[in-house]
Amino acid sequence: MIMNKRFSTLLAAALVAGGLSTNVMAADIATTDLKDGQFIHLSTATGGTTYLTMDAKGDFSTVDASDWSGKINSLLGSLWQVKLIPHTTQAGTTYTYSFTNRLSGQLLSVKLQSDVDGGGRSENITANEKGGNTEWAYAAGNALYAIKGDTVFTIGTSGSALTFGATKATAAQSNTTMYLGDVSASAVTLKASDFNALVKANAGRLFFTDENVSSTEKNVLTANKWEAVAAKIKSDGSDFDAAGSEVLYLTNGKEYKNRLNDAMDAATKTQKEYLLVDYNFYDPSKEFNVLKADTIAVEPASATVANFANRTKIAKHHPATAAFTVTYYIPNDSMVIAPAYVQTSIPVATTLEAMHTALPTEGKIDAVKTVVDYLKAGVTLFSTQDKATDFSEGTKFTEAKKFTEAGASGSAKTGQDLIDAVKKAIKEITYSKDAAEKKKQEAYVAKVNAYLTALNGLVITTVSTNSAAALVSTSAIKDGANYADGLNSLTVAAVSPAKQVVIRKLSNTKVLTIGQITSTTETHGNLIATIKTSDKDATIGGDATIAEGLYYVIDAEKEESAGVANKYYGLYFDESPVNAADYVAKAQAFNPYAQFVVSKAAGVDKGNYTIENRATADAKWQGVTNVVDKDNNVFAINGDTIQLVAADDVDADNAYIGFKYITTNDAKNNKFTITSAADVLAGQTIVMVKDSSLKIAEGEMLFTLTPSEETEYGVNEDLINVSYTIYNDADSTYLVKKDGNYRFIHESNIAPADITKFYMIVVDTDSTYVLADGLDDATKMVISTQYKTISAMDLDERNDMFIVKPQSAPASYKSLPKHVRIQAINGDYAAVNAKNQAIAVREGDLKADAYDNLDFIFWLDTAHYENAAPYTYYITKGVKATEEVAASRLYMWNSVDSADVKDANKELPYIYGAGANRVMFRTASIMAQDTLLVPTMDAAAKIDTVSIAAKPAGSADGLKHNVKAGVKNFQFSFEFASKDADNEYNIVCQNNNGKNYVHNINGVLAMGPKEDAVVVNVLDVTPEDEAATGNETINAEGVKVIAANGGVQIIGAQGKKVVITNILGQTVANTVLSSDNATIAAPQGVVVVAIEGEDAVKAIVK
Template sequence: MNKRFSTLLAAALVAGGLSANVMATDIATTDLKDGQFIHLSTATGGTTYLAMDAKGDFSTVDASNWSGKINSLLGALWQIKLIPHTTQAGTTYTYSFTNRLSGQMLSVNLQSNVVGGGRAAISAPTAVAANEIAANEKGGNTEWAYEAGKGFYAVKGDSIFTIGTNVSTGCLTFAAAKLTTAPSNTTMYLGEVSDAAVTLKASDFNALVKANAGRLFFTDENVSSTEKNVLTANKWEAVDAKMTSGKYASGGTDVLFLTNGKEYKNRMDADMADATTTQKEYLLVDYNFYDPSKEFNVLVADTIATEPTTSDADAKFDDRTVIAKHHPATAAFTVTYYIPNDSMVIAPAYVPTSIPVATTLEAMHTALPTDGEVAAVKTVVDYLKAGVTLFSVQGKASDFPKGTKFAEVKKFTEEGATGSAKTGQDLIDAVKTAIKGITYSETAATKKKQEAYVAAVNKYLTALNGLEITTVSDVSSAALVSTSAIKDGANYVDGLNVLTVAAVSPAKQVVIRKLSNTKVLTIGEITSATETNGNLIATIKTSDKDATIGGDATIAEGLYYIIDAEKEESAGVANKYYGLYFDESPVNPANYVAKAQAFNPFAQYVVAKAAGVDKGNYTITNRGDKNEGWQGVTNVVDKDNNIFVIEGDTVQLVAAEDVDADNAYIGFKYITANDAKNNKFTITSAADVLEGQSIVMTEDSTLKVAAPEDEVLYTLVPSDEKEYGVEDALKKVTYTIMDADSAFIIYDATRGYVFSNGKHATKNGTPVQFTMIAVDTDSTFVLYDGTNNKKLVVSTQYKTISGEDLDARNDMFIVKPQAAPASYKSLPKHVRIQAINGDYAAVNAKNQAIAVREGDLKADAYDNLDFIFWLDTAHYDNAAPYTYYITKGVKATEEVAASRLYMWNSVDSVAAKDANKELPYIYGTGANRVMFRTASIMAQDTLLVPTLDAAAKIDTVSVAAGKSADGLKHDVKAGVKNFQFSFEFASKDSENEYNIVCQNNNGKNYVHNINGVLAMGPKEDAVVVNVLNVSAEDEEATGNEAITTDGVKVIASEGQVEITGAAGKKVVISNILGQPVANTVLTSDNATIAAPAGVVVVAVEGEAAVKAIVK
């Protein structure tokens, strides 16, 4: 800290007062205590406070009683830390402030971005005014000086930075200036929090316990090891309810029910019929049980008669309490929160009232079955019941004083009326005698009913054992009685009578009671006497950490997989997802995967520290879905294994070191636009039982998977790339699926996914844009329609394909480019064609195709350049072999003009004879030769070929005979396929080994090497060749693409061709189809000739023709 800041701090002591009401009276800095909670009020004594949400965004909130607004309260609570500094004036303090809700420290970057100091306005993604800050800033300053009237400030270099609040926008205000004293800033004060209790609603309670997954704690205390603390052993969630006199009532008092989430099959539904719903366990006070000394009631988790509601109780509410172990109201609590020490009080709202023992005995008699009753027994049982009723009737104090035992007192007649002939035991014995005298029916069914009746009577007799007066009657009240089994004042449930309750008075709360040698969980009344005696511990907290709200975890920022490390779903209930990896893929309804997936961004998380902290508070954001993850206070569970608690979830972090973090297309099928354009694709099922079966169209245009005879190919049309994920760093592409007829998949509301009736057009439906999401592996994909939020699923029975909701099972598909073509694929280029025996294809003086080696005799011996050919595209269709024109340039001479020779299968000329009546196109015993013949391209499937007869003319040769499409309507001959060749793989096991195949498909269309002569024949024994690339030097020297003769130079420019060094020579310029566009004799060594844009062929007399590109 610099010296000038220390001097400023010495003046930062301001007096203030304390208050317990809602208004945040200013706190004197001298009264601040390390770790206490305060408000940052916007005015002196103000009731509007600076708040922060869970993400760290700023706002302002107005003071209230906070009931139902606990998140607003927590966001407005700041825990202060005092940072001492020794100055000449003594010890002064700066302060840091940690938000109770977010766990982030108030953090602002001490940086200006406008001249003179301050912040410029921000327009996007959210508009923020100039000199305002909307969210906590990571890595900023967290230590602030404070003076009332000057607010918070910090010194950096020669500048003082101040922050305040703008009540209208909820933002922090920011200012920076070169000053020597802190400027006035009256928009931020230290405010005292209220010590008034906040009555919690269910949402409030759940927000408070969220950080520790619903767990509660007693401060530094717990029950003895031999006891169970049901409160701290479970994870609780509050449910709102309203009650009046212990019954649900829409206009009743607010109460909370706390459930641990365990569920059971209900015994009966609301109409007392067979179970149709479930019952949850709730925290309740078990008034049915006291300890032997009657000092405490046990708290338990158990089901109740009817589930809590804020509506009126159903008509069967009372009836259900008859059969219940606990009245629903014994699970009703009020919960209050105390802001200053961040604790809560849980108080029971109702206590059950005891059922009079006489009432229970009366109900037992009434419940005796009538079906199967024995008349003789019934008579004496009714006499006995009359005596029992008389025993407790009002106004009989003189006959039955306190302590009178029913069995002994002789105050009854034989019929149970008032008299002196019989004791109560005599009446009981009369029943027993009658039972002994029963003659049971010989009919089994009747006898069974009689036996059931007798059993019920005996149960009634047993209940009367020990019947005595505990409170005598008077003229207006009946006596109170007890029996050996049923005690007066403790008879809360008998299974015969409706349960009743009363409000707890005096008020009690959940406590740990210290007994002589143990500590137990119970309820107790907190008074000054009991507090002094110290036998009740009542402070319940939402965390087991100390006073600080910051976490203790230290995690390296980076990319991780996250494992669910929560062993129990609730107390005693195992978490079935324990040990699995979290996955937020939109097509994974379980949201878990069994192992780390380096290809799946939805199973990867980016971990970063929150603003203003160096540990203990992190954001864990799903890489693929930035709306999923965790944030806030983070605490260590197991440091060695990277296990932490955040937002109440226990998670284990595993560094994702195997992820290609630079791959923006991770997780989805990505096909480059060029690959999508130049390839067709197979889409097959990845299921084992459907292996290799493709998506196909049925007769009604719907989809299914099947195994057709021929490979089914689709065109995938990609959409524009879309950014997504953390910081929009990832990219994905959707695809339209089209078949060979350009029908595409659409979604029909009635029939589901179908192929369109026609090509891409609005009238034929909107193409579905499928996202292909990697599932299970990086090469198996779920086809997901984000527009209709459905995915393609295959019927296991019928193999039909339907669109199902995202919670359905996944069916994966394999999407691949068409299998590697069976032929050589290349753009136009120069190549050498070499047989695997070392011979090269070449052209002899008679334009015959031969196989020779360098140095073999001709006029000047064959050299390297004689073996170079130009492959020009004939067909480049993905669904067929790639075919080429194999050509060679010929220089112009005095006798011959510059031209190109095209490789030609002479099959259509095998009968032709030369002047010597020989067959020049036949070699050996009938194999037609491979020749090279002058030609030029008119169109892709059409050549202009000079004839070989005496009356030379030019034939138009195409795929089939007919008339030309131009205005001349001249004849077109068939036979162009004799000029088209492909290089088909000779073996699946060898690379770059091909057969040369003519496309006329006559059964003898494979090139053979017969003693150095290339001729046509069947596939068997066809020559096997390698297609070799040509070096740049050789390519230049061929003369096919450039003129290298001394003094001659061709330069293509915009709309013209410049030729230098060729004065007096004839120049012919042709377009790519071979049509002349210029034919002239140059009169200058620097000539310019107009030419159309595109590729042209320039032939200079005496030189090889070259290609040039005119702009």
């Protein structure tokens, strides 16, 4: 292996702290020898070679000492920086210590807590503990300990974990499993993985913390981000070889396309730029060669490469000129980069180009520079032709009449014309009168003349058929010890004496080059370059201070690789399962997948953080954190550069963000539309085609969404998501995934367990959703805009968003139970006559029995509300005291199933006019939501029960006929009369027989088709009328129930139990009254008040 000879003498001087051992074994350190800030090992035995180590996350393990090559993270994890904490006592100053891990930046932190009787832990400690004790005492043979109260807590090592002891005592307890050990001062030869691990924290950047180039110069090492590539090369550099020496190639990641492949027969190779020493300069001494990033003849490899030598004929740089060894020094955290080979031949064309590039910028004369640049363009054109049709072999540059005045391809000028133009411009120079400036101009002209001299005899020697460049030579630059004319392979030799990357001070500038340093006093005119992986004074841990909390994270990495812009720069990270790009354009307060929780690592107050996605709880970034731009909250962590933006706009109390959330009650009380959010498909809904598959189409489809159980998730499990089954009420089908695609299946053909549950994941806005059948290894709905079909696609495919919302305008009137008036648009009010027939009259009608305001008031009682469209009601009215009827209320009723029975006495005729059955009222009471108790018209008959289905045997009433209708003949809705109508409704019976609309026929309310149905307004009543109905104040044998604002007042029920429930049957109060006049709080709306020993009554709380 090629090694830098400088190291043996320099170690003891500039780079090694005094007193450090040079062997692998960690010699024990007495506490009196400890220095503040010193690195040590925590070894498992006296003079041990097994060390306690911590990874970047804070997990403990042990590692055996070695030369550390290939194990740099293990080395850094085993290093602990000691902080001495002084304590003044009567006996003098004593010390306790804190230990900061070099890799993670975390303080050694253990909670002084036992979990077993007598003290101690039931299990060893496998990871650093946040919020633990970080200040420790040490006594040889007693490991680390802390005293708290009357207990001594001790930590030691056992396997890959810490032991924990707790003893009632006031002095250190014996524990011989942890010792303070010195660190090795031996240099670490880095492998590619080591180098990459060291530079990862700052995304591949290197820093010069001491000497550096002048501001006018470019430092290629600090201007790029580097990644090491391992290779093995023969000792003479003539080829790669599996048995060769291991070297490193440092690439900046910049790529070039269309290079020759290994067989040299096609332009299919992709090449990267590598750090190399540029020997392509007309300087036989080969001193002060520049370091640059460029392509090489053959990409680095660890085995022999085809056509290695031949490919160097047509390249500017031999691959070995990019081979380096890199060694790392623990004490000052720096590295030395040393070239392995020097190029011993130089291609002519690139030498000429380099001479032009090296012309001074100071003292340049514009008129001369212009024509020199034209000349250089002509030379480049001359030496980059690959067709004999342009320049045949033996063509002289001075004779080739192929150029324009600007050196471009043409036929007006010869090469000599271009040279003469430069000479003419030099003769016409008027030099500056300023002596200093004139000196610079003369120096510039001297370099130009040297360039002209180098062009003497420029001739094409060979036109290559598989090269991008013709082979040329000049009178001065020919095949020999220093140059190649392109006919022979480039050659290299091992660097001797050893050189390394240095800073060289020239007359008026500092440059980056390679040079020899044998000791701190023998630098051969070079300045030592202290190359580090951070620009901080200490690279232990990090220097970032970040407030813990919730943030958005922006990608602040400007380049994907050297010279290649990062297309995601400035975008926000998003870990949504349906976002394949992993980025969004702006902060999203509604999306927990685009929010991150930042927390400090255990045992640190800064510099080491964990950044977890709020929704997935994955630690996307973790470990050492450094400041890049303090003012803009830009940090480097885990090799990434990120910007943190406080998520102050997030509603921290809303656990349901990120997913569509519908409460159970809202799901029951609404039907929903699911429409495309795409502009070209706006408003189109999911429909079923003949094969039960799905497409998107015009129209409105209503769905019932049934939510699943709520699931907690996220970093703190403080988020909740819900999935839904999607039911199409129109044809009783469920939307399911079957055989890899989505389709509708009739409810009778699918088991409940097989019904697909869909997550509605928020994307782009807080009201557009992706519909997915899972969150992991699942699929989502994607629309073909061409065919409008819906398919199941993987979650990482493109997104199609949907809008999910309740039916935009209810198809019917929606209300809690309350008193109303029902007024036709002609001014008539619905009322009930003495024969319990529904009529339409006005106040004062019928002189003998004039109707007043209270006769027009009805009670709307909820008949059906779960998934109700339309919403249906029982329309009822209180029974007057004079009526000899046992039931308490009259219920509006469609008499269609009794209309075919004629009443002989014509007391209750069901037919009006030409066959229209009347709207009637009959006494009944609610037994259950879909069941009524309907008394007969005579005392001998029993009470009938009318349910949803008609009873097969029928039910007898006073007219001796069968009541065949079910409960739906008593249920009515108020459907909008038109889309544009405001509070204008048709009254619709729910029996759906085609003649279920209420008509006003000359003041008689009767049933008929939708055409010409009566249009009514549903009017609220005044508080005075509300009270006058008697429904709000209920007397029961001396007990009075009065509805009040925010509660119910109960008089005369002291000592009795009272239960109050809402209309859903949920108990809101259950108590025994201690007062004869008590007020109980209750929610707004209708409540049922049940008093011990009394009938239950309803009250309306305001």
